[in-house]
Amino acid sequence: MITVEHLSKKFGDLVVLKDITIEINKGEVISIIGPSGTGKSTFLRCLNLLDRPSSGSISIDGVNILEAKADVPKVRQKMNMVFQSFNLFSHLSVLENLTIGPIKLRAMNKQEAEQKALNLLKLVGLAEKADNYPDELSGGQKQRVAIARCLAMDPEIILFDEPTSALDPTMVSEVLSVIRRLAKEGMTMAIVTHEMDFARDVSNRVLYMDEGLIYEEGTPQQIFENPRKEKTRAFINRIRSCNYQISSPDYDLYAMNAEIEAFCEKQILPRKTRHNLLLLVEELLQLYNPFLRTMPLDLTLSYSEKKESLELVCESKGEAVNPLAHNLLPDELGLIIINNLAASIAYSRVNDTNRVIVLMKKS
Amino acid sequence: MDMQTRKETNATVVTINGRLDAVTAPEYEKKLNELIAGAEAGFVVDFDQLDYISSAGLRVLLATAKKLKGKGGQIRFANVKGPVKEVFDISGFGSIFQMEDSVEAALAKISA
Numbered sequence: 001m002i003t004v005e006h007l008s009k010k011f012g013d014l015v016v017l018k019d020i021t022i023e024i025n026k027g028e029v030i031s032i033i034g035p036s037g038t039g040k041s042t043f044l045r046c047l048n049l050l051d052r053p054s055s056g057s058i059s060i061d062g063v064n065i066l067e068a069k070a071d072v073p074k075v076r077q078k079m080n081m082v083f084q085s086f087n088l089f090s091h092l093s094v095l096e097n098l099t100i101g102p103i104k105l106r107a108m109n110k111q112e113a114e115q116k117a118l119n120l121l122k123l124v125g126l127a128e129k130a131d132n133y134p135d136e137l138s139g140g141q142k143q144r145v146a147i148a149r150c151l152a153m154d155p156e157i158i159l160f161d162e163p164t165s166a167l168d169p170t171m172v173s174e175v176l177s178v179i180r181r182l183a184k185e186g187m188t189m190a191i192v193t194h195e196m197d198f199a200r201d202v203s204n205r206v207l208y209m210d211e212g213l214i215y216e217e218g219t220p221q222q223i224f225e226n227p228r229k230e231k232t233r234a235f236i237n238r239i240r241s242c243n244y245q246i247s248s249p250d251y252d253l254y255a256m257n258a259e260i261e262a263f264c265e266k267q268i269l270p271r272k273t274r275h276n277l278l279l280l281v282e283e284l285l286q287l288y289n290p291f292l293r294t295m296p297l298d299l300t301l302s303y304s305e306k307k308e309s310l311e312l313v314c315e316s317k318g319e320a321v322n323p324l325a326h327n328l329l330p331d332e333l334g335l336i337i338i339n340n341l342a343a344s345i346a347y348s349r350v351n352d353t354n355r356v357i358v359l360m361k362k363s
Numbered sequence: 364m365d366m367q368t369r370k371e372t373n374a375t376v377v378t379i380n381g382r383l384d385a386v387t388a389p390e391y392e393k394k395l396n397e398l399i400a401g402a403e404a405g406f407v408v409d410f411d412q413l414d415y416i417s418s419a420g421l422r423v424l425l426a427t428a429k430k431l432k433g434k435g436g437q438i439r440f441a442n443v444k445g446p447v448k449e450v451f452d453i454s455g456f457g458s459i460f461q462m463e464d465s466v467e468a469a470l471a472k473i474s475a
Contacts, residue, residue: 253386275415275446282385282417333418333454340453 001026001188002047002079002157007056009039009046016042018212020056024157024190029183031199031220032192034209035235040192043209044159047190048079060156073105080155084162086142088134094121094145095130098152106153113152120148124178140171144178151182158182160191176202196236200224208232238305240267247296249289253282260301267303269310272363277301277310280341280360283334284314290328294318295354310360315353322347324356366394374405374437374473376466380412383420392423399427404436407469411442416450428460439469 007020016039024030032040045051047058049065049072057064065075088097098117102108108116121127124144134142143163150158160179164172176198183189183202193199199206199220206223208216208231216223216232227233234241242263244256257278264274281299288297295318302311316323324345327335338345343361347354365380375398383391398406408424428438440462443451451457463469 253384272446278415279417279450282419286385286418329418331418331422333421336454337418337450 001061003057003059004047005057005059007043007046007058008054009042009051010054016212017046017053020214022207022214022217024188026156026188027186028188028205029203030190030205030207031203032190032207032209033194033196033199033223033235034207034215038209039212040209041161044081044161044190044192048076048081048159050081077105077153078156079159080150080153080157081159081161082143082146082150082163084165086134086139086146086166088142088146088149090134092133093130094126094132094134094137097134097145098149101149101153117148117152120151121145123151123181124148125174138171139167140174143167143171143175147175147178147182157188157190160189160193162192162194164193164195196224208235210235237307239302240305241300241302244299244301245296246285246288246292246299249292251285251292253285256281263301263303267305269303270363273310273360276341276363277360280312280338280358283338283341284312284356284358286329286334287323287327287338288314288316291316291318291321291323295321308362312358312360314356314358317353320349321354322356323354366391368398371407371470374407374439374470375403376407376409376470378409378412382415383413383423384415384417385419388417388419388423391420392426395423395427396430399430399434399436404431404434405473406431406436406438407441407466407473408438409441409466410444410447413447414445416447418454421450421454421456424456424460437473439463439472441466441469 002024004020004022007017008015009017020043032043034040042051046053053066058066060075060078089100092100095114095117098120099110099113102113102116103110118127118130121130124147126141126144126148129137129141134145137145163179164175167175172195176195179189179191180202203220205217206220207214208223210231216227216229223232224236227236233239242259244259260278260281261274264277295316298315300313324335324338324347341361342358344359346357367378369376379391431438440460442465443462461472463472
């Protein structure tokens with residue numbers, strides 16, 4: 001239905017979209033997720049030519065819509081868009097908002113357009129608001145009107161650009177339920193959203209965008225439960241991390257503690273968790289100490305907001321050695337403490353690197 | 364490191380503050396060794412002001428206790444609580460050392 005190849009978009013020197021290639025098939029519901037500022041909305045705006053792509057091609061049913069002779073208004077009718085901020089005409093009634101497009105652009109007669117508009121307002125549960133003006137509606141109602149207005153043009157695909165981002169949380173569900181209904185009825189849709197549960201439920205396919213690319217795509221199950229790539233995992237699990245390089249046995253423990261405390265402060269971790277984390281790091285460093293002079297330690301601390309879990313990854317390049325299995329200290333006190341604080345400890349050798357992953361017990 | 368000592372009739376009360384970790388443990392060990400070398404044989408260590416202890420700190424306590432035992436001395440701990448108590452428990456120290464709820468109770472045990 002829609003084929004996008006090597007699409008890029010620059011604003012001056014700023015490259016927002018680098019190289020997007022994707023096919024959207026009829027009846028598909030595609031959710032586009034990813035951090036802010038990674039080009040998701042720009043991608044949608046390029047699809048229906050609100051922003052002109054810098055290079056690449058977009059074909060609908062085999063016709064390249066980027067060619068000079070392309071009928072842009074016709075393209076936008078086929079590929080209509082619902083915006084974050086509704087974009088309703090405030091000087092027109094709800095009914096007029098729905099009929100102006102069909103009457104002006106599709107030469108539909110007024111009576112037919114009004115009948116269709118009323119049917120669509122019923123579909124989104126707002127038939128009784130036909131004569132109201134947008135300012136008299138709640139945010140959720142405005143967005144439902146915007147969806148109905150979009151449907152009034154009989155689009156082949158609807159592009160949703162963060163349709164619930166501007167809504168009060170209490171109004172999100174009423175809009176999402178309308179979109180869910182459209183999905184059930186087989187409407188082709190591309191939805192930029194931050195509503196992860198919704199994206200997981202409603203989509204056939206999920207695109208994770210990052211760095212101006214479709215960084216990873218897959219079924220909702222694959223993307224949400226088993227993302228293959230690191231940035232996707234970090235986004236899905238809402239992971240925040242910080243990294244420390246320790247290359248001398250005379251490392252500054254207190255400077256490191258201060259950084260860990262600041263990290264914990266940002267994640268609003270409980271006092272006990274902070275205490276246990278500082279203890280775990282100190283004990284690990286004690287075990288790594290004899291190796292630090294020849295094998296610097298790269299320590300990454302990650303917190304998954306979604307799983308509420310803390311993970312420490314200790315990596316050291318050089319000879320194959322697991323410092324937790326080669327305790328050079330006079331006793332096993334440190335190991336006992338580590339084992340008590342950890343839910344799991346795993347050693348692996350990856351190329352020339354020793355990797356120990358410690359998942360902290362929840363405190 | 365912040366360590367205070369006071370002499371009671373039957374023992375020396377050692378109060379440790381803040382952190383007993385890899386950074387402060389060597390200094391604590393040095394001070395405790397000096398006290399033992401000064402013919403002190405009875406010790407009560409007051410943990411009331413201690414916020415944090417790691418295995419490095421536990422080793423100092425263990426080494427001190429061993430030295431005292433070798434000299435026929437005694438050591439009792441008082442006010443081990445909160446996160447410090449948890450580290451004592453997970454490392455098994457809770458069952459190795461005699462711990463009392465107050466300095467007075469620890470002193471009483473030493474004189475017993």
